[in-house]
Structures are given as C-alpha cells and as structure tokens.
Amino acid sequence: MTSDPAPEVNSHYLDHVIHVSGSRPVEAAEDIVSHSGVKLLAKGAQINERVRERLLMHKLQKPLEDCIHVTQGIMPESFGPLGEAMFKQHPLLKALCAHDLYPSAPTTLASLKLSIPVQSLLTVYAEHQGERLRHTAGVAMLVLALARRVLPGESERHRMLALAGLLHDVGELYIDPQYMRPGTPLGPPEWRHVASHPVVAERVLRNMVGAGKEVASAVLHHHERLDGFGYPRGVLGAALPMNGQILAAGEWLMALIETSMAPMTRASVATRLIPGEFSREITEAITAAAQGDDAQDALAADPMPLESAIPRVVGIIGMLERFREARPWIDQRIAAARPGLRAVLEAGLQRLLRIQTAFSSTGLDTHDPDGLVASLAEQRDAKLQVELMTVVGELEWRLRELERESLLRAGLLPSEESAVMRELITRLKGGG
Structure with missing residues (x-):
C-alpha cells in the first residue's frame, strides 16, 4: 500500500489565504513542518505575504489547509439569517426546501458543526468571489431538501450532504484566477483547468478533519450525470453514487434559480428533453417539491418575443x-x-x-x-x-x-x- 505523496502548497490557494489575511487574522493552527522535518512556521505564526515564498519552496508533512486557522471566520450560525434572506429573494427556493417533518433548512445549516480546517477553508472560499457564499448556501439547502425526500430518516447523512453542498466548489480556489473571471471565454485547454475543480476538492477534503471521504466523494461527483455526460470523469450509471447524484441535482437547481427567468419550467423542459441525467427518485422529488411552480414561472416570466x-x-x-x-x-x-x-x-x-x-x-x-x-x-x-x-x-x-x-x-x-x-x-x- 502506497501513501499519498508529500503535499505541495498550491500557489493560487495560498494567494487567496493571503488576501483574506488582509481583513482578518490567519495563523498556523499547529507547527507547519516541511516533508524533510524543518519547522517552517510555529503554531500561532501569522500567514501573510511575508511567509509566502517560504511555504511555496517546500513540500509539507501535512496539507497547509489542515494547518491554518482563519480567526473571525464564518460561523455556522450565520447561515440561519443568510438562508432566510435567500428565501425572501427566491420564493421558489423556499418552496423547494419546505418539509413538514424536519426543521427549516436555514436552521439545520446553522446547527452544523464546522471543524477549524473546514471553517477556515469555507471562509477563504467566501472571500474568493463576493456572492459565492450565497450560492453555496443555496446549494446546501437544496441538497438537504432533496436528501430528506430521497433518503427519509437518515438525518446524519442529510447533514453530511448539506456540508458537501457548502464545500462543493472549494476546488475553484486552486485554479488560476484568470480562468475563473465571469465572462472569460474558455477554449478546451482553459476549460480543462476549470473542469478539474471537483478532483482537486476531493483530494483536499478526503482526509480533512470535519470533512472526510463521504463529503469528498459527493463533491467529486457534483458535475457528473447518470448518462455519463458529466465531468470530470464521465461516470456512468451505477458508478455514480446517490450522494453525488443528490449534490449534482442540488447544484443544477440552484444554478437555474439564479440564472433563469422560469427555473422550474427550465428544469421540467430539461428533464423531458434529455431524460436520464438524474435518477427517477430525484426527478420525482424535484417535481413533488415544486408543486406547480412551473405555472407560476410562466406567469412571472417576461419571455422574449x-x-x-x-x-x-x-x-x-x-x-x-x-x-x-x-x-x-x-x-x-x-x-x-x-x-x-x-x-x-x-x-x-x-x-x-x-x-x-x-x-x-x-x-x-x-x-x-x-x-x-x-x-x-x-x-x-x-x-x-x-x-x-x-x-x-x-x-x-x-x-x-x-x-x-x-x-x-x-x-x-x-x-x-x-x-x-x-x-x-x-x-x-x-x-x-
């Protein structure tokens, strides 16, 4: 059995961390030690521009993500008011997340326990692009709602999937920012970098305290589809785990809510035109949760001539x-x-x-x-x-x-x- 290679520090991720250090303290949560045993930074040392080159020069004994603490970072309690504000902004989101047998989705997100590495990673991600925290919170709530319908009674699994929803796009932190700017035209070579973000996130999360293999696996599959036409691996059929399907469907729905004039009409059209991307259980759960919002779509939308x-x-x-x-x-x-x-x-x-x-x-x-x-x-x-x-x-x-x-x-x-x-x-x- 071979062990993972010594982790290298990703320069793009480190640059995001340093950017965050300009507005809130970022410190070493433990001694940061090179693969050869040299102590690079002592516990409590500040992570900022002055230590950038020293960290980039060495492979580490532990991933940098596991060794830093962003103080004054995102607290789970903040997801309560954020979720409620999103419900007001997107009534359809509130309708999709409603469930008589469970606490509200914002309440459940607010009760999640975030380890220091997870909290710090999520804080760095939230600083990455202004509105991304709202997106990821919306995905988490939709994933929670779908999991409650598809996997009734499995409350711990629901919470794990909600956490995966919060973390699903953290792999973007490791990609050259020039490819991530909205509106940037991407050819195949550039798109290959962007499409790698689920793989990168899986590697970061699988051994992270507070995340782990189940969260990492769901995140790895959040752009895959049952018919094999997703990415990054084109996973087909039974090879796509249910956790990954649920996260993929939640991410897809949130994108429609954010970008479409008539999101449920778009969802209905998509599942009719190209069936088989999601399982029957998931499409039925979406239909049941929507409860006629496609008709409201049509009344609210202002279609092109x-x-x-x-x-x-x-x-x-x-x-x-x-x-x-x-x-x-x-x-x-x-x-x-x-x-x-x-x-x-x-x-x-x-x-x-x-x-x-x-x-x-x-x-x-x-x-x-x-x-x-x-x-x-x-x-x-x-x-x-x-x-x-x-x-x-x-x-x-x-x-x-x-x-x-x-x-x-x-x-x-x-x-x-x-x-x-x-x-x-x-x-x-x-x-x-």
Whole structure:
C-alpha cells in the first residue's frame, strides 16, 4: 500500500489565504513542518505575504489547509439569517426546501458543526468571489431538501450532504484566477483547468478533519450525470453514487434559480428533453417539491418575443441537418478508431441522437418555422410562449455543452485523434 505523496502548497490557494489575511487574522493552527522535518512556521505564526515564498519552496508533512486557522471566520450560525434572506429573494427556493417533518433548512445549516480546517477553508472560499457564499448556501439547502425526500430518516447523512453542498466548489480556489473571471471565454485547454475543480476538492477534503471521504466523494461527483455526460470523469450509471447524484441535482437547481427567468419550467423542459441525467427518485422529488411552480414561472416570466425564436430554430435545424449528412463519416471514424477515440465519438453520437430525438418531439423540426411561430403567437398563451422559448434555449445550451465536453475529452487523446473530433465539430458547425 502506497501513501499519498508529500503535499505541495498550491500557489493560487495560498494567494487567496493571503488576501483574506488582509481583513482578518490567519495563523498556523499547529507547527507547519516541511516533508524533510524543518519547522517552517510555529503554531500561532501569522500567514501573510511575508511567509509566502517560504511555504511555496517546500513540500509539507501535512496539507497547509489542515494547518491554518482563519480567526473571525464564518460561523455556522450565520447561515440561519443568510438562508432566510435567500428565501425572501427566491420564493421558489423556499418552496423547494419546505418539509413538514424536519426543521427549516436555514436552521439545520446553522446547527452544523464546522471543524477549524473546514471553517477556515469555507471562509477563504467566501472571500474568493463576493456572492459565492450565497450560492453555496443555496446549494446546501437544496441538497438537504432533496436528501430528506430521497433518503427519509437518515438525518446524519442529510447533514453530511448539506456540508458537501457548502464545500462543493472549494476546488475553484486552486485554479488560476484568470480562468475563473465571469465572462472569460474558455477554449478546451482553459476549460480543462476549470473542469478539474471537483478532483482537486476531493483530494483536499478526503482526509480533512470535519470533512472526510463521504463529503469528498459527493463533491467529486457534483458535475457528473447518470448518462455519463458529466465531468470530470464521465461516470456512468451505477458508478455514480446517490450522494453525488443528490449534490449534482442540488447544484443544477440552484444554478437555474439564479440564472433563469422560469427555473422550474427550465428544469421540467430539461428533464423531458434529455431524460436520464438524474435518477427517477430525484426527478420525482424535484417535481413533488415544486408543486406547480412551473405555472407560476410562466406567469412571472417576461419571455422574449416569439419572433426571436425563428432564427434560433433555423440554426438548430441546420446543425441537425449537417449531423445527418455527417453520420456516415462519423460511423466510419468510429469503426476505425482506437478505444479512446471511439469512446469519445460514441458518447458524442449518442448525445446528438438524443438531442435530435428531443428536437423532433417538440414539433419544431418543421420546414416552415415562420408559420409555426405565427400560429403559436395567435394562441396568446403565456405559458406556452415561455415553454417554447425555454425549449429553444435548452436545445441551444445542450449543443454548446456537447461541443465543449467533446473537445475537452478529445483534448486528452493523442493529437491526431483529437484532430478527428475537431473536424467533426467543424462539420457540424458548417465549416467544412
């Protein structure tokens, strides 16, 4: 049995710690010792810019994350008022988290016990980007709500998953900040860095006091999907643990609440168009918790004019037509490919076929999109209008996701094989 290699100090994480030290004390919770036995900092020493290079020069006997204490850090009690404020901001979040048999989600978060390493890591993360603590608290509450419905009676597991929700994105602290700035365009090489954050977080959390292997495993899987089209590992079916599924669904729902005009309509459309990403138990739990909020979505949303859908529908039709034309070329490449490339091509093919089927099921694959939109507009049905625009947006997103994920996976292959995937993307986009 081999032991883990001596931990190195991640410069990006350390820079975040030093930034925090400008507003609150950060100190060594114990002696910080190099792998060769040299005491680098004594217990109680301040962690700041003056010790940066000394820490970066050495591998350590224990991870730095386990050896620091951010004093005046985030206290669990603060999640009570934060959660209540988020309920006022997002009534849907409150509705999804409601449960007659358990304390409120903010109350449960406020009662969590945070070890010094976990509290310090969470405090550094909260300083990383201004609104991220609200996001992570929302994810934690949704995860708690889903766990209560899918795993009734397992209160300790519920609390563990809520903690995983709070910590799910701490891996972002270890990535070059230039890739994390909102609006930064990311090609496959850059996206590969971003997509590594669940793996990094798992390594940080698995042996951390107050976190541990169960929390780390859930965090590792929070961007995976049952159909194998998630990341970072493309875990498929039974290989995706229920804890990871619950955290993935909570994170997905919170993203919809934060970014969508009609989040439950978007969730309903997504699960209908691309079924199989989450288990039946989880989708039923989401549906039961929502209790008709998709209809409220439609009344509250202010959808774009239906006419704006026409060029977007035409764009989807054109891409799927090019897919049909490229199908013989794809089948030939799959037949001739080595296992690595074959797996990437087959995963992309299956996802394209599902998008094709989903598009056909909407009735939008018509040769007269102008006439279709005109007939829908005559009905003056606000809910139908919101759903149509949501369907178009979801299909566009799925096509962008397919391109990104396929190029990311292809980027791990030898250059001549990744070139095949790039050629396929070019063909689908009408570039050759």
